[in-house]
Amino acid sequence: MNVNQLSKRLTHVAENLPKGAFFADIGSDHAYLPCYVCLNDPSAQAIAGEVNQGPYTSALKEVKDRGLEDRIDVRLGDGLQVLKENEVHQIVIAGMGGPLIRDILERGKEKLSETERIIAQPNIDAPSVRRWFFQNGYDLVDELILEENGHIYEILVGDRGEPAASYDSSHVEKQLWLGPHLLKKAERAFNTKCKSELEKKEYVLSQVKQATVVNEDKITQLQKEISWLKEVLE
Numbered sequence: 461m462n463v464n465q466l467s468k469r470l471t472h473v474a475e476n477l478p479k480g481a482f483f484a485d486i487g488s489d490h491a492y493l494p495c496y497v498c499l500n501d502p503s504a505q506a507i508a509g510e511v512n513q514g515p516y517t518s519a520l521k522e523v524k525d526r527g528l529e530d531r532i533d534v535r536l537g538d539g540l541q542v543l544k545e546n547e548v549h550q551i552v553i554a555g556m557g558g559p560l561i562r563d564i565l566e567r568g569k570e571k572l573s574e575t576e577r578i579i580a581q582p583n584i585d586a587p588s589v590r591r592w593f594f595q596n597g598y599d600l601v602d603e604l605i606l607e608e609n610g611h612i613y614e615i616l617v618g619d620r621g622e623p624a625a626s627y628d629s630s631h632v633e634k635q636l637w638l639g640p641h642l643l644k645k646a647e648r649a650f651n652t653k654c655k656s657e658l659e660k661k662e663y664v665l666s667q668v669k670q671a672t673v674v675n676e677d678k679i680t681q682l683q684k685e686i687s688w689l690k691e692v693l694e
Contacts, residue, residue: 463495463526468608469581473554476579476617483550484509484543486564491519493552494532508534509542540568550577558585562592569596578618586614587637593618594636600626603641607649614639634688643692651693658689
């Protein structure tokens, strides 16, 4: 992957940034995403945050090679600590586990007062990001799901606003788990993911039932999730 050939996943992330964005890409790796956005939108500016020295050095080189030093600031640091308060209007966190994305947002909450949009692409456990949006004043305005190189990725777009707006009050728990927009769109990749998830949950349920000490709460939760997945696949 490089700036000229961004992955499908990161291209979709980039498409959810507005024209003239001033955004932070947290865990930017080689800064391919900020470079791609700034090369395609002369009015965009970015901060590329990276916690590891190797990728940080690569990002500095990429930005320099593209002649973008005046518009992309590469910073070494952990999560949102690379930002000043009220500095950026959008934040991208892509390619990490959902719990890590949630923790980065939670630890850096004080930096988010001017952040209008958060675009998250969790590799696993998207529900933990949805819950964080829901509890912290971000309306989940869109979700995308796509298959690339044998992996299924979800992209969550949260705008500052009314968190309950995208949810049906009688199905909030189910929608937080599966995604309110994904449930409506019912795309092929979503069905593929649900099939795989159903197999895993049914296997886990069989194991839990055989345990020496039976965890009734766990069984109830698994049965609930299995019934939701079956509803989707029917």
